[in-house]
Amino acid sequence: MKELSSKNITFKIRRYNPEKSNKTHFATFVVPTTRGMTVLDALLYIKENLDSTLAFRTSCRMAICGSCGMLINKYPHLACHTQIEELKTKTVTVEPLPNLPVIKDLVVDLSPLFEKHKLVKPYIIRADRPEMDNPTAEFAQSPEELESFLQFTYCVKCGICISACPTSATDKQFLGPQALAQCYRYCTDSRDDGERERFLLADSENGIWHCHLAGACSDACPKGVDPALAIQLLKRQLVARATNLLGKRELTPLVTPPVHSKPKLPFPQFTVNDKTDAREG
Amino acid sequence: MKNAYLWLAQLVTGILVAVTLGIHMVWMHLDNILSALGIDANEPTSWSSMIQRSRDIVWATLYIALLAFVLYHALYGLRNILFELVQSRGIRRAVTWGILAFGILAFAWGTYVPVILLIK
Numbered sequence: 001m002k003e004l005s006s007k008n009i010t011f012k013i014r015r016y017n018p019e020k021s022n023k024t025h026f027a028t029f030v031v032p033t034t035r036g037m038t039v040l041d042a043l044l045y046i047k048e049n050l051d052s053t054l055a056f057r058t059s060c061r062m063a064i065c066g067s068c069g070m071l072i073n074k075y076p077h078l079a080c081h082t083q084i085e086e087l088k089t090k091t092v093t094v095e096p097l098p099n100l101p102v103i104k105d106l107v108v109d110l111s112p113l114f115e116k117h118k119l120v121k122p123y124i125i126r127a128d129r130p131e132m133d134n135p136t137a138e139f140a141q142s143p144e145e146l147e148s149f150l151q152f153t154y155c156v157k158c159g160i161c162i163s164a165c166p167t168s169a170t171d172k173q174f175l176g177p178q179a180l181a182q183c184y185r186y187c188t189d190s191r192d193d194g195e196r197e198r199f200l201l202a203d204s205e206n207g208i209w210h211c212h213l214a215g216a217c218s219d220a221c222p223k224g225v226d227p228a229l230a231i232q233l234l235k236r237q238l239v240a241r242a243t244n245l246l247g248k249r250e251l252t253p254l255v256t257p258p259v260h261s262k263p264k265l266p267f268p269q270f271t272v273n274d275k276t277d278a279r280e281g
Numbered sequence: 282m283k284n285a286y287l288w289l290a291q292l293v294t295g296i297l298v299a300v301t302l303g304i305h306m307v308w309m310h311l312d313n314i315l316s317a318l319g320i321d322a323n324e325p326t327s328w329s330s331m332i333q334r335s336r337d338i339v340w341a342t343l344y345i346a347l348l349a350f351v352l353y354h355a356l357y358g359l360r361n362i363l364f365e366l367v368q369s370r371g372i373r374r375a376v377t378w379g380i381l382a383f384g385i386l387a388f389a390w391g392t393y394v395p396v397i398l399l400i401k
Contacts, residue, residue: 171365203284205373210365239289242282 125194
């Protein structure tokens with residue numbers, strides 16, 4: 001088998017340790033890289049071979065958990081989703097995500113993101129509370145209804161959209177693209193009846209009207225979610241509700257699940273009856 | 282839903298600015314094309330023509346409306362930018378009142394001449 005050629009790439013990593021100093025500095029590491037190697041692989045290499053004190057978050061290594069968001073060559077990326085080769089530079093600069101407080105090195109505090117996410121009530125809210133608590137039937141939803149918000153469910157809460165957003169950079173109270181996109185996702189869900197509660201927040205001084213459609217959030221999102229689109233559609237929903245142009249939205253009806261389901265398969269017979277039988281046999 | 286109305290008004294005034302400013306620009310700068318179409322703009326940039334237009338109720342209304350639309354559109358945008366820079370609720374309220382006062386003053390100042398010309 002042909003050996004993969006190795007290329008040395010210099011990694012400049014912004015280091016910060018509040019226990020030692022309030023100032024940040026760049027540390028330089030030379031990493032032998034091969035084709036297909038990601039920035040996260042390089043960081044793991046540094047941690048295992050060059051400097052074990054380097055702090056960064058990682059978990060799934062396949063762009064699902066949203067842990068390894070960081071500023072790579074001045075652009076927010078997921079480190080596991082960025083191959084070193086595609087950067088086409090001999091030096092790779094890695095910094096923590098901007099617009100979020102830094103805890104240590106490349107680890108940022110994501111609690112502002114989660115707090116704002118919680119504020120928009122990211123769950124189904126129904127008027128028929130007893131049905132929610134003790135469901136008697138299913139909430140029917142057509143594939144078209146699902147399609148209307150499906151892409152916004154792919155958000156992994158990595159914070160990359162917030163770090164790319166120019167409004168979040170200047171206004172720390174701004175709800176941000178992540179929370180507003182989730183606000184739209186739940187308000188559009190045909191099973192949901194909580195738009196009145198969420199619209200109060202979206203219509204506030206720190207809400208949707210501060211977005212000036214730079215589109216940086218959608219450009220940066222590693223999951224292909226388009227928060228800028230969600231924000232524009234949410235603006236349209238808010239104006240339509242305020243001017244009563246769309247009228248009252250109908251909630252999805254309850255559908256009784258089919259009574260005659262397929263018969264259950266009988267429980268399989270044990271190949272060995274029990275311990276006693278087995279011992280006797 | 283107060284902010285929804287304010288934002289909608291900015292969208293509407295944006296369109297109205299494009300229409301009213303478009304009329305103004307065409308009349309002021311494309312008089313050769315207008316005369317080829319049989320419309321006499323009567324040297325639109327001259328002093329006498331400007332005074333004549335200000336005495337005309339349709340033109341005066343158009344200019345006053347243009348001023349109102351531009352002021353709302355621009356000052357609402359400025360308020361949004363300033364709100365990004367200040368987080369304090371009190372300062373934000375002061376910004377709103379300051380911008381409102383400036384808008385009213387600018388509107389009064391801008392409409393003073395056409396109103397006087399219309400009355401006299």
